[in-house]
Amino acid sequence: MQNFIRFFTKIGSFLLFALLEGVALYLLFSSNSYQQSVFFTSANKVAGVLYAVEEAVGGFFYLKEDNEALLRENNTLHRQLERMENELARLTDTTRIALLRNEQPGEFDLIPAKVIHNSVTKLRNSITLKGGKQQGIEAGMGVANADGIVGVVSHVSDNFAVVIPLLCPPNRFSCKLKNSNTTGSLIWDGEDRRFALMEEVPPYVPVSKGDTVVTSGYSSIFPEGLMVGTVEEYDVGEDANYLILKVRLAVRFDALSTVRVIRFTGRKEYNQLKEEAEEE
Template sequence: MQRILLFLYSIRAFLLFIILEAIAIWLIVSYNSPQGAVFFNSSNSFTGSFLNAKDGFTSYFTLGSTNEDLAAKNAELMAKLASYTPKKDSATFELDSVLSSNYEFRSAKVINNSINLQTNQITLNKGAKDGIKEGMGVFNGEGIVGRVKGVSKNFASVISLLHTDLLISSKIKTKNEIGSTQWDGRDPQFAKLKYVPRHVEVSKGDTVVTSGYNAVFPEGLLVGTIEEVNKGTETNYLDITIKLATSFNKLTYVYLVENNMEAELDSLQEISTSINEQ
């Protein structure tokens, strides 16, 4: 303590100078309007810059939870939109019950993803305890991502669209022509649209969407756009290359869709198959 006092005593002249300078500045700012305005504007600017930097710094560490909350909210809104039923027409026509939505939506974060294999898979941070089930369709704001293959309590594995064994029932939007999207194991930006007959007029840039003909995806989800069309001679189908809408190397948050009528549809298909086999 004595050393501190001795140090302060040794710089007493400097301290007195600082105190007098502070008093002088206070007097100038307080009794001179132009100088006061400059001082307060400068201090406000400095304080605002500091607080803005502080806010940006703290916000950075909350981006993860914020994005997750937004993804969950989007899934909730999609479910509400899908279940929305327009008001009855004034002519008293009843809406058919089959027009009501059968889909539920959930959100999840991608924690592992591969794009350089022939059979790529994706891992999500949610599982059975969050309502995730095998067979659910997976997509994001850009387009189709894949289909849930396996589920544990806390995680789910997804067969990526970049998997040579996965086929997605699709259609050319302007033509309503049905086909199947399948990755050929080459470029992760492109896939093939198969089983479109050769007589169909297809143009580069045509949009390809989900057909709604299976129980996985609703109709109209974006798959990609047609990049190239060739009329081969070996088959009755066009050789169509589509540019996928989804950027698989940038996957972060995805949505999962469940068809509540899938079990009923599957049972009907099994009955139809057994009748045809007899």
């Protein structure tokens, strides 16, 4: 008790000063409107700063949760955008396959797929698609885009597929001259990615620069009439029995983005019948 009295005696003068100072400030601000406005303005500023600091500190602790919410939202928007791009690609398909699908409903179908890897500088190039068995893609299906044919599916997993493009010798693709229906085989010579060679064309067939080359339809890979390219130039082969046509390809293989995998509903029946005929 004596210690408390001594402590109070030491700070008594300070407490009395603080009390009188408080009373003086109260009388000053309560009786003078100018000082009162200054006080409340200053108090609001101090309170505003304190609230801002509190919000910043609180926001820092909730930053992780906000980032995770934004990431989930971005992923949702990305999936929606991808679905819209695939649907737009399907609706704006300008290849012959869209017409064939209308002329022969149920015989052909298109599966949109996005190119996620593409090589054009090798002798044997390949393309990887985001789309596989779960999307209905199978090995042996043809691949095209809005410009023309791209290649054929060689390997498939659940969600991915590998495509052998036109730029991959010694693979050949059956095609024909549109104006004369003369067939031949298309092969890339491994040189310029813009051109391929159409071989096995008889020398008596009239050919001109700019003639259109399309798919022949002589397989279950591509329907008839899909764009391949145009004749750039031609020459007689070494044995003079055939013409060799240099074809400017319609597809820009260095700018592939979205393609369509062509599903021929009668492909299995067609291939089975062909195998049985070859075995005889």
